Amino acid sequence: MDLEFLSPWFLYSYVVLLAIVPVRVIYDMLTGRMPLSGLFTAAPSPANPNPDAIDPERLALFGATLAGAGYYLVITFDQMAQADPHLESLPEMPQEMLLALGLSQSTYVTGKFFRAFNKRSSSE
Amino acid sequence: MSNGPNNGSAPSIPNLIVIMIILAVICGIAGYALHRGARPDDIALIGFTAFGSVILLFAAAVVWQLVREDALTGIVLEPGENPKASLSRFQMLVFTFVVAGLFLMLSIEAGDFVDIPASVLGLIGLSGGTFVVSKGVTTSVEVQKIKTDTELARIKANQPSDDDTVQ
Missing domain, CATH: 1.20.58 (Methane Monooxygenase Hydroxylase; Chain G, domain 1)
Structure with a gap:
């Protein structure tokens, strides 16, 4: 499919929209809104003292x-x-x-x- | 069943007005195109603009909801009594962002959809498979825990099973 047919505004708007998601995810990770504790540890349980x-x-x-x-x-x-x-x-x-x-x-x-x-x- | 403001009811007046305006715009564009004797190129451009705008608005609405509702904060959290960050979710997130981002960037640069080699598809499949297996193990453990807790509670209360009490 030839993408040159598509208008640049559509492609770049789509890129900006898609970029918002990872930017927000990284922002949440850095500010602690998205807790990453437990990433390297197993879930607490009787078998995991x-x-x-x-x-x-x-x-x-x-x-x-x-x-x-x-x-x-x-x-x-x-x-x-x-x-x-x-x-x-x-x-x-x-x-x-x-x-x-x-x-x-x-x-x-x-x-x-x-x-x-x-x-x-x-x-x- | 929740009884939300618009659940099962007719669209509100402002929504109807918006729908009518959109329909009027579409009919207006179609009428203008017919009146002017639009060529296939014009129809293709108008169609692309209309459908492209709709897709873009869909994407914008989803992204807006995700960002506004803090829904993304749970993207790496394993749900449960004590939500905990999941490494399998995290690695799938990283690979998806990397491959999808590069695919989009190269496609825009080339002006055409670029090919995705089998090894990259294998990478995505590998991370997805790890996530699915990890999720299966976690779910299996949770189901077993619920069964054990229920059985223990039943023994402690010395009650007959649920099947016996249901009439």
């Missing part, structure tokens, strides 16, 4: 998420700068980064699953 302890797999997933997102932004802007006249496609995500993200996410889910299993065992 120390709810303030940081889970390593959550820390790993957080790091991998920021690293993956940052790395993808860098390679995109790098390819944009070199493209002539412009990119026809989003850049490929390197397989190694995809693998690292998949591993950290599967570790997080596995940890969450086993904690849930322990909760059930302790409650039964």
Whole structure:
């Protein structure tokens, strides 16, 4: 579809509208209106006697998420700068980064699953 | 059932006036186009302007409600007795913003929709799948907790089960 048909005012108005959402989310995070406590800890329960302890797999997933997102932004802007006249496609995500993200996410889910299993065992 | 001001009732007078004005504008544009013998290009432009404005207004209304009602504050919170920030929600939020933002930016720059490679779709699927599995585990634990609490309360009160009391 040829987007040159569309009026620029429509596209830029849409971009501004869409940009309001992440800006508001980041503002809420920075001002504490959106509480982020508990991002690295499991939910308190009888099976979790120390709810303030940081889970390593959550820390790993957080790091991998920021690293993956940052790395993808860098390679995109790098390819944009070199493209002539412009990119026809989003850049490929390197397989190694995809693998690292998949591993950290599967570790997080596995940890969450086993904690849930322990909760059930302790409650039964 | 809540009995809101407009639930199941006819539109209010101001709403009717707005609807009538919009209809009059649309009919006016159509009549002008017919009178002037509009070409396909003109019709396409008028149609795009009308439908584009409607879509933009939809988006504006949703964004306005989200921002005004503080609805976004719960975007990373796991609902429950003690709301807690969810890492799976957070990572899905980050990847969605990054990929959607870059897609939009590159599409505007290129003047055409750019392709999305399979690895990026895989990334989105990976984060979405993690969120779904995480949500499933959390929900399963909550359901089990409710069942356990109910059973404990029943034993403590030494009452017959609900099925026995229902006539």
